[in-house]
Amino acid sequence: MRLSELVADCKCLAIIGTEKNAGKTTVLNHLLAADRRPDQAITSIGYDGEDVDQVTGTDKPVIYVGRGTMVATASGLIGQCDFTRELVRLTGLYTPLGEVVILRALSDGYAQIAGPSTTGQMTRLTHMLQQEKAGRIIIDGAAARKSTAAVSTADACLLATGASYSPYPEKIVEHTRHIATMLTLPADVDVPETIRQAYSNAENQATSTIGAGSQDADCRLTDRKGQIIKSTSSLDDSAVEMIAAQIQHPLRVYFTGAVTARLVQKLLERTRSLKNLGLIAADGTRFLLNSAQYSELTRRGASLQVIKPVNLLAVTVNPWSPEGFCLDSNDLCQRLKSVLSVEVFDIMAGEAEVI
Amino acid sequence: MNNPKAYQPATTGTAWVLANLSLSSPYGRKALKELLPAVSADREQFENSFKELAKLIDFCRQQPAFVQHTHAIFRKLRYIAGSVLNLHEEQVPDEIELFEIKLFAMHSCEMADLVAQSELRLADIAFDDFRPLVKLLNPDEMIISSFHLHDSYSAELKSIRHEKRQRENQILAATDPSAADHLRQQRSELVRREKEQEYQVRSSLGQQLQAWLAALTRSMNTLGHFELLMARAVTAMTWPSCRPELLGQNEPLRAVEAINPQMYEILKGQSKEFTPVTLEVIRGSTLITGANMGGKSVALMTVATNAELVRLGFFAFAAAFSMPLFDYVYLVAGDGQDQASGLSSFGAEVMQLKELAALTRQGCGLAVFDEFARSTNPYEGRRFVQALGEFMQQTGWHGVIATHYDGINLPGAACYQVVGLKNKHPAAPDSSNLRALIDNLCANMDYRLRKLDGHSEVPHDALRIATLLDADPRFLSLLKKLYV
Numbered sequence: 001m002r003l004s005e006l007v008a009d010c011k012c013l014a015i016i017g018t019e020k021n022a023g024k025t026t027v028l029n030h031l032l033a034a035d036r037r038p039d040q041a042i043t044s045i046g047y048d049g050e051d052v053d054q055v056t057g058t059d060k061p062v063i064y065v066g067r068g069t070m071v072a073t074a075s076g077l078i079g080q081c082d083f084t085r086e087l088v089r090l091t092g093l094y095t096p097l098g099e100v101v102i103l104r105a106l107s108d109g110y111a112q113i114a115g116p117s118t119t120g121q122m123t124r125l126t127h128m129l130q131q132e133k134a135g136r137i138i139i140d141g142a143a144a145r146k147s148t149a150a151v152s153t154a155d156a157c158l159l160a161t162g163a164s165y166s167p168y169p170e171k172i173v174e175h176t177r178h179i180a181t182m183l184t185l186p187a188d189v190d191v192p193e194t195i196r197q198a199y200s201n202a203e204n205q206a207t208s209t210i211g212a213g214s215q216d217a218d219c220r221l222t223d224r225k226g227q228i229i230k231s232t233s234s235l236d237d238s239a240v241e242m243i244a245a246q247i248q249h250p251l252r253v254y255f256t257g258a259v260t261a262r263l264v265q266k267l268l269e270r271t272r273s274l275k276n277l278g279l280i281a282a283d284g285t286r287f288l289l290n291s292a293q294y295s296e297l298t299r300r301g302a303s304l305q306v307i308k309p310v311n312l313l314a315v316t317v318n319p320w321s322p323e324g325f326c327l328d329s330n331d332l333c334q335r336l337k338s339v340l341s342v343e344v345f346d347i348m349a350g351e352a353e354v355i
Numbered sequence: 356m357n358n359p360k361a362y363q364p365a366t367t368g369t370a371w372v373l374a375n376l377s378l379s380s381p382y383g384r385k386a387l388k389e390l391l392p393a394v395s396a397d398r399e400q401f402e403n404s405f406k407e408l409a410k411l412i413d414f415c416r417q418q419p420a421f422v423q424h425t426h427a428i429f430r431k432l433r434y435i436a437g438s439v440l441n442l443h444e445e446q447v448p449d450e451i452e453l454f455e456i457k458l459f460a461m462h463s464c465e466m467a468d469l470v471a472q473s474e475l476r477l478a479d480i481a482f483d484d485f486r487p488l489v490k491l492l493n494p495d496e497m498i499i500s501s502f503h504l505h506d507s508y509s510a511e512l513k514s515i516r517h518e519k520r521q522r523e524n525q526i527l528a529a530t531d532p533s534a535a536d537h538l539r540q541q542r543s544e545l546v547r548r549e550k551e552q553e554y555q556v557r558s559s560l561g562q563q564l565q566a567w568l569a570a571l572t573r574s575m576n577t578l579g580h581f582e583l584l585m586a587r588a589v590t591a592m593t594w595p596s597c598r599p600e601l602l603g604q605n606e607p608l609r610a611v612e613a614i615n616p617q618m619y620e621i622l623k624g625q626s627k628e629f630t631p632v633t634l635e636v637i638r639g640s641t642l643i644t645g646a647n648m649g650g651k652s653v654a655l656m657t658v659a660t661n662a663e664l665v666r667l668g669f670f671a672f673a674a675a676f677s678m679p680l681f682d683y684v685y686l687v688a689g690d691g692q693d694q695a696s697g698l699s700s701f702g703a704e705v706m707q708l709k710e711l712a713a714l715t716r717q718g719c720g721l722a723v724f725d726e727f728a729r730s731t732n733p734y735e736g737r738r739f740v741q742a743l744g745e746f747m748q749q750t751g752w753h754g755v756i757a758t759h760y761d762g763i764n765l766p767g768a769a770c771y772q773v774v775g776l777k778n779k780h781p782a783a784p785d786s787s788n789l790r791a792l793i794d795n796l797c798a799n800m801d802y803r804l805r806k807l808d809g810h811s812e813v814p815h816d817a818l819r820i821a822t823l824l825d826a827d828p829r830f831l832s833l834l835k836k837l838y839v
Binding site: 075078084085090099 | 451454501
């Protein structure tokens with residue numbers, strides 16, 4: 001099956017990457033070219049840089065949209081889009097580059113996109129795009145850990161990976177496998193109503209994508225009956241003490257923000273058996289732990305779950321590194337296939353020319 | 356954003372009503388920010404405003420859907436003052452500015468149509484006809500709610516775009532990469548020419564818009580004014596209200612069954628009813644006495660809130676309400692303790708009185724004192740209140756004082772008393788829960804005011820009320836010994 005066929009039925013698709021330069025935009029261009037459907041809409045999480053990537057100095061691929069495509073981008077970037085356009089709607093959602101405006105391309109052309117960066121704003125934007133009759137929305141995401149707004153809004157997700165992470169295929173495979181595992185953590189099927197409410201509140205007021213900087217209670221401990229027994233800020237060192245003190249009994253800990261590597265490290269140092277412990281976050285992008293920590297958590301019996309699981313459809317591979325080398329694409333794809341339960345596509349091998 | 360001239364309400368009741376107005380457009384909110392209370396000289400003009408408001412309220416009562424329809428339009432309005440200012444400065448408008456102005460003109464037309472099709476005729480509200488402006492920004496036959504620099508603005512633009520589209524089709528069809536590259540270069544030259552032409556078009560539209568700037572500015576104000584008027588009407592329909600009658604400076608303020616919307620809602624939330632206030636505040640001094648927790652402050656605040664709202668162009672929340680159009684409403688509430696400035700609550704009262712006395716030169720005013728000098732000793736406090744009462748008679752204020760000090764002797768003052776505890780031996784509370792205690796007290800209290808004939812008297816109900824509030828029994832027994 002071709003990638004464009006695999007995603008043909010998605011109403012809202014997020015493309016996220018394992019790292020920068022993992023080929024997200026190449027995947028986006030590929031999908032736009034492979035299926036020139038007129039009811040398509042695109043946007044992105046925030047703005048990923050300029051023509052030249054600020055971080056690595058590589059050429060940033062631009063997005064080429066077909067006639068009819070709706071583009072939701074910041075007003076400050078409209079001048080850099082070169083398709084003939086109609087202004088469809090002013091959204092009232094603001095980014096550092098100005099208000100997000102919905103444009104309709106009346107010709108083909110290059111687009112620069114900067115969309116909202118919070119989940120609440122992204123949800124509102126996708127609703128507006130649907131009101132304007134978008135049959136399929138594609139969100140150009142960011143690196144997985146920064147893509148909360150994309151995955152929590154979308155109904156399906158593609159993960160782009162490639163040589164930009166490491167020259168060693170085994171490292172790429174390990175890293176990709178870990179991110180895919182986090183993204184596809186199982187859903188908690190029995191979330192108490194009060195906790196659901198807390199997640200929905202956190203989503204509506206969030207101005208940052210993760211809970212960093214907030215001193216509010218973003219960590220709630222519940223007992224086997226689903227009653228909240230303690231709530232605290234996950235940034236507070238006492239959070240780990242609180243968890244350790246309750247761990248003799250079945251304990252579920254709900255995080256409305258991020259589950260940080262620091263917290264997990266302290267938890268691993270402070271406790272032995274974790275067989276009673278369930279750690280739950282809104283979705284897989286909120287678990288900011290490395291693969292060693294994840295293995296150790298599960299080895300000691302902890303279970304990790306999410307409120308909203310991500311529907312990961314496929315992993316795409318970019319064998320080219322921004323540093324100029326190219327890995328054996330076939331070999332990398334085969335290795336990834338052997339450890340992943342989803343389809344793997346080599347974007348560069350190309351079923352269609354990418355403009 | 357902070358307008359230094361913005362009016363600061365004297366009463367929390369007024370602040371609450373203003374904060375709860377349904378204003379969804381930036382123009383309505385701006386009109387509220389710029390709202391200033393009327394003064395006595397505005398009386399005639401103000402009578403007309405109330406006549407208009409009465410007309411609007413009658414109309415909205417008959418056509419409730421009208422409120423929803425206007426609200427739906429107000430909600431769509433964006434603030435275009437920035438775009439209008441840029442045009443004033445003769446900057447070439449960008450596409451977003453043109454889009455904003457088009458939307459504003461369309462929504463304005465929509466409002467004008469809605470009002471024109473209704474039976475409503477208001478003297479102050481006249482909408483400009485923006486149909487030619489909409490036509491300018493929407494050259495097609497069909498009016499659409501989006502905007503683009505239409506081909507029909509310029510023949511050259513049309514031909515460039517046509518050529519560009521052809522190149523794009525050729526790029527799509529190209530199989531040879533170098534041929535595709537060549538086509539892309541041609542396309543980028545066409546993009547450059549398209550942008551140039553678009554600039555010309557925007558610049559020409561900007562010039563044509565110059566003629567509309569005055570009307571746009573006027574309409575922003577009209578819409579704001581209209582939304583604020585609608586909000587006043589909705590407020591008047593939400594609570595019992597009446598058109599206030601404006602009187603001469605020597606006439607008393609007469610409130611019949613007045614309510615305070617804020618308190619009304621709070622009590623409603625507790626399934627209780629607000630006891631309406633009927634009171635006449637004469638020029639000179641009016642005294643309200645009564646038991647602790649008998650609602651003296653509520654009565655005062657209800658009168659002050661309504662007087663203040665009337666000055667702001669609202670209907671009074673009462674069965675009938677008449678008053679001189681005051682030049683100021685001033686409240687001395689005795690809770691102005693400000694440790695930062697080193698003033699105790701008593702000190703603050705003295706300073707406020709000084710401030711108020713300076714206002715007397717500005718015409719007639721309503722001065723409201725809640726438990727003046729309450730925090731000083733009763734011996735001196737009584738003298739302070741006595742002096743204040745006499746002072747009010749000299750200054751010509753419509754002054755009203757709530758006090759629990761005994762023995763105030765003011766010939767010519769109007770005196771009221773809260774009826775107070777219904778029976779002299781009320782049932783003891785059956786629960787020590789605070790809510791239950793207060794509920795029990797409320798049930799035993801008659802909050803109505805009764806007029807006394809020319810003298811003020813203070814009921815001695817504090818002991819009974821303390822009993823009703825379930826004060827510590829050891830304390831109560833000590834207290835009772837002192838009453839014998």
